[in-house]
Amino acid sequence: MSLLSRIGAALAGLQHKNVQASAGATFTSLYDPDLLEYLRGGSQTASGVYVTALSALHNTAVFRCVDLISSAIGMLPLHLYEDDDQSRKAIEHPLYDLLYAEPNDWQSAMEFRSLMQMRALVHGNAYAMIVRSRGRVSALIPIDPERVQPEQQANWSIVYHYTRSDGRVIDLPASDVFHLRGLSYDGILGLSRTKLAREAIGLALQAETAAARLFSNGMMVGGALTHPHKLSPEAQALLRQSMEDRFAGAENAHKWMILEEGMKPERFSTTSAEAQHIENRRHQIEEIARVFGVPRPLLMMDDTSWGSGIEQLGIYFVQHALQPWFTAWEQTIRRSLLTSTEKRVYKAKFNERGLLRGTLADQATFFAQALGSGGHRPWMTPNEIRGLQEMGRRDDPGADSMDPVSQPKPATSQEATAP
Secondary structure (H helix, E strand, O other), rough: HHHHHHHHHHHHHHHHHHHHHHOOOOOOOOHHHHHHHHHHHEEEEEOOOEEHHHHOOOOOHHHHHHHHHHHHHHHEEEEEEEOOOOEOOOOOOOHHHHHHHOOOOOOOOHHHHHHHHHHHHHEEEEEEEEEEEEEEEEEEEOOOOEEEEEOOOOOOOOEEEEEOOOOOOOEEHHEEEEEEEEEEOOOOEEEOOOHHHHHHHHHHHHHHHHHHHHHHHHOOOEEEEOOOOOOOOOHHHHHHHHHHHHHHHHHOOOOHHHHHHEEEEEOOOHHHHHHHHHHHHHHHHHHHHHHHHHOHHHHOOOOOOOOOHHHHHHHHHHHHHHHHHHHHHHHHHHHHHOOOOOEEEHEEEEEOOHHHHOOOOHHHHHHHHHHHHHOOOOOOOOHHHHOOOOOOOOOOOOOOOOOOOOOOOOOOOHHHHOO
């Protein structure tokens, strides 16, 4: 049998697959890697659903985790600093505007970084083509990770085979590709979280489908009216019409009923199967949160105390869910966008201080101690603190000094009222 015949037979066999397994699965061409995985059964879960990067986002817990991390990476400022003085931004370098404002002609920095981070989370890899002009990086063009296949050559160099929309394959050297990868098994390709957790995601998707079918096809009966005697069809019709007219709808909620002839209401309680279904859906949210490292309260799970504890949850999210990606971005920028000489001079750095700020009272105490109050040795100047708060510099004496003596003292009440 020829190759085309085998492919045709495989495609013909798709119609014999489980309908639930193929729901939501679309393939762009015969070269689509998802098609190959589908034929191999690699992404079909034991629950019977076929999980792809796109279908995984249909689950609200997955979408919330990906949106939280991607939006945070896109929202935070990414600056290029001089490595010997991290407080001095390298504004004159062409890469500064590329990272902070506009990586290309049609995307803002937030849109670009959010897209790259989302692809790195669901696919395990995110790629951008590096465009250079006169030896300097002038643009970063994101490319579809499903159209890129990296390959390590015999000399240990990496070549990226990129399939364009017209089917033409071009080879890109590693120096022309910005490759952001997550946790990797071979050091070349990052591992996709949606593929590794496809069983948990598939079970969550099937639980949502079961709940939707319950509302569309199931019977949602709240209770019954019992009568000591048999009712005639006419009496049943009158009773049903009376119930619908007086008690159906939200406007008639919690109204009291008047029953006659010994009739009694009996309310149906929640069955153990329904309770187990609800608990299973909550458990799947916890499983998905574990995969992405997002605390459950950030997924709108109210089973954890908020109040003062939410500040610590925010710090936990930054340190354990975002910080590894901060480092991945910063080191990928150093590897791919800076020359050998520039690597010793410049350094890219996220400014995550905005996410780690405490309450105003905590900030006031910290900054007061930084200026030397309470007998502490000062380690910051007033202008440095104003810079962290995005406030303008002061030109008065002592604003750039850590010596408490040289800083201006507040005027006393007598000095303030003196003519």
